[in-house]
Amino acid sequence: MTTTNPVVDAARVELLLNELRLPSIRLMWAKLAEQSDKEGWPAGRFLAVLAEHEIADRGRRRFERHLIEARLPAGKTLASFEFEAVPMVSKAQVMALAAGDAWLNKGANILLFGPPGGGKTHLSAALGLALVENGWRVLFARTTDLVQQLQVARRELALESAIARLNRYDLLILDDISYVTKDQAETSVLFELIAARYERRSMLITANQPFGEWGKIFPEKAMTLAAIDRLVHHSTILEMNVESYRRREALDRKRGRGRPAVHATISQIENAEN
Numbered sequence: 650m651t652t653t654n655p656v657v658d659a660a661r662v663e664l665l666l667n668e669l670r671l672p673s674i675r676l677m678w679a680k681l682a683e684q685s686d687k688e689g690w691p692a693g694r695f696l697a698v699l700a701e702h703e704i705a706d707r708g709r710r711r712f713e714r715h716l717i718e719a720r721l722p723a724g725k726t727l728a729s730f731e732f733e734a735v736p737m738v739s740k741a742q743v744m745a746l747a748a749g750d751a752w753l754n755k756g757a758n759i760l761l762f763g764p765p766g767g768g769k770t771h772l773s774a775a776l777g778l779a780l781v782e783n784g785w786r787v788l789f790a791r792t793t794d795l796v797q798q799l800q801v802a803r804r805e806l807a808l809e810s811a812i813a814r815l816n817r818y819d820l821l822i823l824d825d826i827s828y829v830t831k832d833q834a835e836t837s838v839l840f841e842l843i844a845a846r847y848e849r850r851s852m853l854i855t856a857n858q859p860f861g862e863w864g865k866i867f868p869e870k871a872m873t874l875a876a877i878d879r880l881v882h883h884s885t886i887l888e889m890n891v892e893s894y895r896r897r898e899a900l901d902r903k904r905g906r907g908r909p910a911v912h913a914t915i916s917q918i919e920n921a922e923n
C-alpha cells in the first residue's frame with residue numbers, strides 16, 4: 650500500500666495564491682492549515698474560512714482605497730454634526746441621503762446653500778464619508794482646484810478624458826462653487842463637467858448664494874441658466890441659513906465666562922475664535 654506524501658510544497662502554494670491575487674489567504678493559510686489538520690476539520694470548512702477572510706479583507710482594502718481617493722477634509726462626520734444648529738435641515742432626510750441608493754443610482758444632485766461658517770463643508774464632507782462607508786465612490790474637491798485641473802486638461806486637449814475619468818465617482822462634491830474666478834469662468838470647463846454628468850452621475854454643490862451670483866461662474870447668461878437647469882432638475886436643495894457656527898461658538902465661550910453676549914464686540918468674538 651502506498652501512502653500519499655503529506656508534505657505540501659508551501660512555496661508553490663504561495664506562488665499560486667499570489668498569482669490568483671489572494672493576499673489574505675496567502676498570509677494565513679499555513680497557520681490555518683495547521684489548526685485544521687490538528688482539529689480534523691472537513692476540507693470544506695477550511696476552504697470556507699479562508700474565503701471568508703479574503704472577502705472581509707477585500708472589503709476593508711476597498712474602503713481604505715475609496716477613503717484615500719475621496720480626499721475628504723478630515724474629522725467631519727455626521728456624528729459630530731449638530732443638527733440642532735440648523736433647524737431647517739432635517740436630520741432624517743440627511744440620514745436617508747447618506748444611504749445613497751435613492752439618488753446616486755439616477756445621478757441626482759444635492760445643492761447646499763448657506764452663508765460662510767454655516768456648516769456646508771462639514772455636512773458635505775460628512776455625507777461623503779457616510780457614502781464611502783456605504784460602498785460608494787466619492788471625490789471631494791474645492792471647485793476652484795478642480796476647475797484649474799480641468800483647464801490644464803483642456804489646454805492639453807484632454808478635457809474629455811479628464812471628465813470621463815471623473816465618471817468613476819458616484820458623487821463629485823464641489824465645495825464653494827461661487828469662488829470660481831472670472832478667468833476660470835471664461836473657459837467653461839465647469840459647464841462641460843455639469844453637462845457630462847447630467848442624469849448620469851451625481852454632484853453635491855455648495856455655495857454661499859442660491860443662484861443669485863452664479864452669473865460670474867459661467868461665461869454667458871445662457872450657459873448659467875442651462876447649468877442651473879441641469880443641476881436643479883433632479884435635486885435636493887438644502888438651505889442652511891444660519892449664523893456662522895464658528896461665531897456662535899465664540900459667543901458661547903464668552904457667555905461661559907460670564908460675560909453677557911450683548912457686550913461682546915465683533916472683534917472680541919473674532920479674537921476668541923483664534
Ligand code: ADP
Binds near residue numbers: 729767772895
Ligand atoms: P461653511 O463651509 O458653510 O463655511 P464649515 O462647514 O466650514 O462652514 O463650518 C465652520 C466650522 O464650524 C467647521 O469647523 C465645522 O466643523 C463647524 N460646524 C459648522 N456647523 C456645524 C454643526 N452644525 N455642527 C458641528 N460643527 C459645525
Ligand code: MG
Binds near residue numbers: 769771824825
Ligand atoms: Mg466651506
